[in-house]
Amino acid sequence: xxxxxFVHAKGGxxxxxxxxxxxxxxxxxxxxxxxxxxTAAATAERLCASVVAPAEPGRHDLVSLIVDHAQEVGxxxxxxxxxxxxxxxxxxxxxxxxxxxxxxxxxxxxxxLMRRTWQxxxxxxxxxxxxxxxxxxxxxxxxLTFPLLLKAAWSAGxxxxxxxxxxxxxxxxxxxxxxxxAESAQLGYAxxxxxxxxxxxxxxxxxxxxxxxxxxxxxWGDYVSVEGVVADGRFHPVCLSGRMPTVEPxxxxxxxTPAALPPAAQDRVVALARDAVDALGLENxxxxxxxxxxxxxxxxxxxxxxxxxxxxxxxxxxxVFGIDLIGLLTDHLLGRPVTWPAQVRTPNEARGAAGxxxxxxxxxxxxxWPGRRIWDFPTVADAVPVSDGSRLSVVAESSxxxxxxxxxxxxxxxxxxxxxxxxxxxxxxxxxxADFRTLVDALPHVLPTAPAGTGGARI
Numbered sequence: 001x002x003x004x005x006f007v008h009a010k011g012g013x014x015x016x017x018x019x020x021x022x023x024x025x026x027x028x029x030x031x032x033x034x035x036x037x038x039t040a041a042a043t044a045e046r047l048c049a050s051v052v053a054p055a056e057p058g059r060h061d062l063v064s065l066i067v068d069h070a071q072e073v074g075x076x077x078x079x080x081x082x083x084x085x086x087x088x089x090x091x092x093x094x095x096x097x098x099x100x101x102x103x104x105x106x107x108x109x110x111x112x113l114m115r116r117t118w119q120x121x122x123x124x125x126x127x128x129x130x131x132x133x134x135x136x137x138x139x140x141x142x143x144l145t146f147p148l149l150l151k152a153a154w155s156a157g158x159x160x161x162x163x164x165x166x167x168x169x170x171x172x173x174x175x176x177x178x179x180x181x182a183e184s185a186q187l188g189y190a191x192x193x194x195x196x197x198x199x200x201x202x203x204x205x206x207x208x209x210x211x212x213x214x215x216x217x218x219x220w221g222d223y224v225s226v227e228g229v230v231a232d233g234r235f236h237p238v239c240l241s242g243r244m245p246t247v248e249p250x251x252x253x254x255x256x257t258p259a260a261l262p263p264a265a266q267d268r269v270v271a272l273a274r275d276a277v278d279a280l281g282l283e284n285x286x287x288x289x290x291x292x293x294x295x296x297x298x299x300x301x302x303x304x305x306x307x308x309x310x311x312x313x314x315x316x317x318x319x320v321f322g323i324d325l326i327g328l329l330t331d332h333l334l335g336r337p338v339t340w341p342a343q344v345r346t347p348n349e350a351r352g353a354a355g356x357x358x359x360x361x362x363x364x365x366x367x368x369w370p371g372r373r374i375w376d377f378p379t380v381a382d383a384v385p386v387s388d389g390s391r392l393s394v395v396a397e398s399s400x401x402x403x404x405x406x407x408x409x410x411x412x413x414x415x416x417x418x419x420x421x422x423x424x425x426x427x428x429x430x431x432x433x434a435d436f437r438t439l440v441d442a443l444p445h446v447l448p449t450a451p452a453g454t455g456g457a458r459i
Contacts, residue, residue, distance in 0.1 A: 002026040002334045005049070005075040005088050008068060009033040010188045011156055012081035012307065013314040013326070014397045015040040022079060023047040025336060030064065033085060034188045037397040045124070047450070050075070062193045063178065068094035077333035081314075083109070083156040086285070086306050088193035097233045099333050101230075101306045102283030109191075111153045112202050121279045125271065125301045126292075128204035134174040137251070140203050141167055149249065150174070152181050153200035154191040154369035158182050158251040158414030174309035179357045180412045189416060190326035209296040211245075214265055219433050221245045223302065224259045226289045227309055227317055229325065229340060230282040231332050237270045238339040239321055241313055242274045242429065244357075245437060247366045251414040254436050256355035257311070258314035258347045260265070260429040269299065270344050286329060286397040297355070305330070306357060312356035312395060312423055319425065352425060355432040357439060359420040361409045368409060372450035373443070375419045376402045383446040386435045387426060395421040405450045 001105035004026040008015055016039055023030050030036075030044050032053040044051050050073065054065060065086060070078050077098055080089040086101060087109050093100025107113045114132040129140030130153070133388040139270025140165065141148060149251070150173050154162040160180040181198040184190055221243035228237040242259030246252055261269065273289040286308035292300040307316045308325055318324050323341065332338045361369045377394040385393050399420035400406075406419040422439065426432045 002076045003074050004028050004212075004330060004334070005066070005073055005078045005129060006030045007033065007078060007080040007082075007085050008036060009082035009192055009438045011083045012126045012310050013312070014279065014395055014428070016043040016397055017046055017277060017315055018081050018326055019043050020399070021324055021380060022033065022330050023326055026076070029069070031069050033192055039396050040122045041435040054377065062088045063095065065097050065216065065298055070096055073089055077330065079330065079333065081286070081307055083307060083310070084192045085193070086189060090285075090306070091193075099284040101285035102281065104281040106304050108282060108304050109154065110200070111151065111303060112200065114204065114303060115204075117279055118276060118332040121275070123275050126204040126207045128202050129245075130200075130202045132199065132201065132247055133376045134171060135309075137170055137174055137201075137203060137381060138167065139171060144203065144205050148203050149206050149208045150177050150201060150203045152177065152198065153202055154185070154194065154197040155181065157189070157416070158249070159189060159416060160412060161249040161251070161414060163249045164203070176412050183413070184416060187232060191391065195291050205445040206230055207300050208294060209292050211293060213295050213297070214293045216262070217260070217430055219244070219259070220296075223290055224261065224269060224291045225255070225309060225313070226270055226291065227313060227325070227328060228273070228277065228286055228287045228289070230277065230285055231280070231338070231340060233281075234285055235274055235277045235287070237273060237344040238325065238341055239317055239345045240266055240269065240322060241309065241316070241382060244433065246359055247409070247411075249411055251360065251411070252358060253440070254355055254357040254361065255311060255316070255322050256429050256432050256436075257312055257313070257353060258350050258429060260347055263346060266344065266346065267298070272301060275371060276304050276377045278292055280304060282306055284333060286325060286327050297318065311358070311398065315423075316354040320352060321345050333355070337419065339341050347429065348391040352427055353432045354425045356435060357422045357441065358415060359399075359406070359422060360418055361406050363444060364437060369444040372408075373423045373447035374408050374450050375400050375404050378402065379419065379448065380422075380439070384442045386424065387431050390424055390431060390435050392435070392439075394421050395423055397404055406447070
């Protein structure tokens with residue numbers, strides 16, 4: 001039987017889910033660059049041939065570490081589903097002579113290189129400038145139009161995003177963004193291979209979205225993501241995921257599969273995603289491409305990743321469309337024949353809908369809860385009414401334990417201050433959206449009140 005080395009790090013689909021899909025295809029050995037959550041560790045112990053956790057994996061020798069371990073276990077393929085390890089794994093695969101994301105994988109990781117590549121190809125995107133110092137940020141702001149968004153070039157999950165509305169806000173935004181990147185590195189949410197990546201930033205113009213011009217019902221966010229795969233250099237779009245409106249600055253609150261776009265609109269979005277992915281020259285990997293939707297049919301590419309979407313995007317795709325993206329990619333990397341979807345799936349082909357909600361301590365308008373609360377999913381399940389036929393659950397691997405104080409939402413830290421991840425299955429996307437709005441409104445009222453003076457943990 002074939003052998004796969006599974007390189008685990010923070011982020012991506014729940015590791016227990018991903019491990020089970022890879023283990024169904026091959027003997028699996030795990031190289032854990034960050035600790036597996038307890039539930040995933042139990043899955044790994046049951047399904048995997050070995051789990052190795054290096055004491056202190058260094059950035060400079062990470063590729064060699066992966067190569068050596070792959071050779072030791074006789075790996076026929078090496079996979080990762082973490083944003084923070086894709087570059088190292090791509091380079092290791094190249095050294096091993098195994099199929100991987102390819103030499104251009106960094107273009108789908110470093111947002112500065114990504115945007116320069118798209119700029120050269122004339123692909124629609126916000127105006128931007130790379131910045132490495134506060135002085136450069138001042139110069140870039142003078143060349144762009146406020147409001148601006150400062151973001152870390154190697155971040156994920158909206159970490160270190162800061163909105164800048166005037167030049168006077170630049171010093172505080174620069175200082176806070178750098179502090180957050182340092183804090184994220186301590187939590188394990190940082191690039192694992194590129195030294196000094198936490199100091200790399202870009203600033204971009206904030207384009208004005210308009211969900212009302214694209215969706216037939218209110219409540220949707222003004223951007224979507226195209227989930228797909230690149231196999232032997234060819235892009236295969238699979239489906240679209242929609243969003244609830246983000247929490248300021250641009251922290252994702254919920255992803256919903258499928259996105260309820262009309263067919264003609266979906267075709268236009270997929271065409272832009274194809275241009276964006278093709279421009280990066282990827283070889284063999286999952287893709288997750290975010291596109292902003294504007295008035296009058298305008299669109300802008302926000303970013304593309306050389307990996308599948310995080311949180312529950314991949315499980316949602318499997319539930320709704322019956323497509324096991326991780327299993328298919330594993331088969332492909334192992335040289336087995338794979339039949340990819342001939343065209344992107346539409347809402348009419350979906351078997352219901354599914355969505356994942358990030359629990360943040362803010363209400364539907366994005367305002368902070370009036371007081372601290374304790375996370376307790378059984379209370380939520382009992383007290384929050386969802387639609388008939390809807391099923392609400394919690395993703396334990398991505399959630400704080402019941403009884404933990406919910407962290408105060410920090411706009412700069414983004415998803416780092418989440419309390420939990422909830423999964424909901426329903427009859428259609430509209431129902432998921434409605435149930436999530438009910439859930440967001442109810443959480444500060446149904447969760448137990450925290451004792452005065454208590455602090456909150458982070459996942």
